[in-house]
Amino acid sequence: GENVEQHPSTLSVQEGDSAVIKCTYSDSASNYFPWYKQELGKRPQLIIDIRSNVGEKKDQRIAVTLNKTAKHFSLHITETQPEDSAVYFCAASKNSGNTPLVFGKGTRLSVIA
Amino acid sequence: SAVISQKPSRDICQRGTSLTIQCQVDSQVTMMFWYRQQPGQSLTLIATANQGSEATYESGFVIDKFPISRPNLTFSTLTVSNMSPEDSSIYLCSVEIGGRGTEAFFGQGTRLTVV
Numbered sequence: 001g002e003n004v005e006q007h008p009s010t011l012s013v014q015e016g017d018s019a020v021i022k023c024t025y026s027d028s029a030s031n032y033f034p035w036y037k038q039e040l041g042k043r044p045q046l047i048i049d050i051r052s053n054v055g056e057k058k059d060q061r062i063a064v065t066l067n068k069t070a071k072h073f074s075l076h077i078t079e080t081q082p083e084d085s086a087v088y089f090c091a092a093s094k095n096s097g098n099t100p101l102v103f104g105k106g107t108r109l110s111v112i113a
Numbered sequence: 114s115a116v117i118s119q120k121p122s123r124d125i126c127q128r129g130t131s132l133t134i135q136c137q138v139d140s141q142v143t144m145m146f147w148y149r150q151q152p153g154q155s156l157t158l159i160a161t162a163n164q165g166s167e168a169t170y171e172s173g174f175v176i177d178k179f180p181i182s183r184p185n186l187t188f189s190t191l192t193v194s195n196m197s198p199e200d201s202s203i204y205l206c207s208v209e210i211g212g213r214g215t216e217a218f219f220g221q222g223t224r225l226t227v228v
Contacts, residue, residue, distance in 0.1 A: 034216065043205065043219040044156070089155060100146070100158045100171070101207075101217055 002027040004092050006104025013080050014112050021107045023090035024072040030092040033066060033073045034101075038087045047088075048075070080111045115140055115210050119220030126196055126227050133192045134223045136206035141186035146207040147179070150222070156205065162189045196227045 003026040013019050025033075031052035036044035050057045050064045050073065057064050061080075066073040077084055090104040116139040126132050136145060144163050148156040159179055160168040168181040182190045193200050206220040 043221050045219075046216045049216065100161065101209075102158075103156045105155045 002030055002092055002094075002100075002102040004090060004102050004104040006090050006107060008107060009105065010108045010110070012110045012112060015080060015082060017080055019075075019077045019080050019084070019109055019111075021075045021088055021090070021109070022072060023074070023092075023104050024070075025092040025102075026071065027092070027094070028068075028071065029094050032093045033064070034091050035062075035064060035075050036089045036091065036103075038089065038106075040086075044089060077109075080109075082111050082113050085109055085111045114216075115142070115208055115218040117206060117208060117218055117220040119206055119223060121223055122221060123224040124226070126225065128197050128227055130196055131192055131194045132196065132225060133190050134204055134206070136189045136191070136220050138187045138208050140210065142208045142210065143186070144209070145183065145189040146209075146217075147181065147189075147191045148205045148207060148219075150203040150205060152202070159191070159204075193225065196225075198227045201225055201227045 006023045034049035035047050037047045038044045048059050048062050048064050050066050061078045063076040087106045087108050089106045091101050093101045118137040120135050144161055146161055147159040149159055150156050158171050159174045160170040162168045162181050162183040164183045164186050178194055180192045203222045203224050205222045207217050209217045
């Protein structure tokens, strides 16, 4: 089955700097890659996603890149703010059938003011 | 989008007892998913609940321990049976609107503590 590896497990950045979180996946049939943000005590919330037919997607300060050949995808947050502090999870799934959404182990991002 | 109501939000239970968690969605969905999130950990899929058929369990999870009901297209329950302290975790239900490969929405989670 699918296996998603996520790095780093923790990340501290100064406010205004950029943060990059990387994930790799094992199943070449996976074609949907969402990123979730989970604040303490709250449910995961989708922040951005990308499908395998594109290499990059951007939404304001957040961008995701996908390299299908290498089977890795990354989350980029620019101009970080203290409210970006949270745990971020990457995930992967196939766009068919009952295949599950498989999550990475998460990255705890701390933005230091 | 989807609005998911999950209850209870938290509970403290005695070992050996069972707890049933309910998940209600404001729209009809084919599949509902149940995840476990242990403290400081990621989300692990327990099972997929498809209305009209038995739930499909992931490796390491069995129906006797985590029975699931799916009586209609908007509701599901997960029971944690014969609980032990190792079952202390957050349990989340999830749905995907529009089919596989679309945004997953989560309930607010049930924080379970077994003493």
